[in-house]
Amino acid sequence: MAKPATLTLELLQENFVICRLSPSSSLPSWAFNGPFVSITKSSDELSIITIDNNQLPKEIQCERNWKCFKLIGPFPFDLTGILTSVLNPLAKAEVGILAISTFDTDYVLIKDINLQTGIDVLKQNGHTINV
Template sequence: MELKKIDSDFSVCKVENLEQTDLSRDFMFVSKTDEEISVVCRTCDVPGNTTERSDGFRAFRIEGKLDFTLIGILAKISSALAKNNIGVFAISTYNTDYILVKNSDFDKALEVLEEKGYRITD
């Protein structure tokens, strides 16, 4: 399986509303529940009405379109990283999954996954 590094710093944010969220940006993930609105985006694109944020993430994505019948892809990746004390923040889209880890763990995470047989591309 191939993983593609995304060359950007990311932030995880809580926002008041989506008025200042630029949905035209390449990486803008929005989650809304009855309790909150969360945005994950490049750090340079953090909305101005952010009330809480956590900076310092890097990301990679699982390449290709993942069929919904595939089981355990995200579990295998997160398990391998957890065994090496690397926390993950996962985002799923219709096509694939994105894995975010703290900057300080990024190189180690890629090393662990390469050792598990994943192919890493730029």
């Protein structure tokens, strides 16, 4: 079995929020802030991940206090094991995650309360963390 990939991850400094809106909602202007925004629409919901500037409308259902790691890429689409090398150690340490993939790379969000554990576990597994 091949050794898991060792990667460099950049910890984005902002705090992030994950919001759930109705699938029929239009895209709000507050969604487009910060160095990372993810918008996903399904038949059940419109999910928005953006920086938490504490200025979101009160009626929006949100999950706050997330930190975001950017895996330094880009990675070819046929390269396997990238996310696994990050997610498996976090799962073994019982650190919950939210993973998002883009054309070039992947992002992994973890709750702020688990940040130091996450950093320690990833470093112990050979990854480099740029903070």
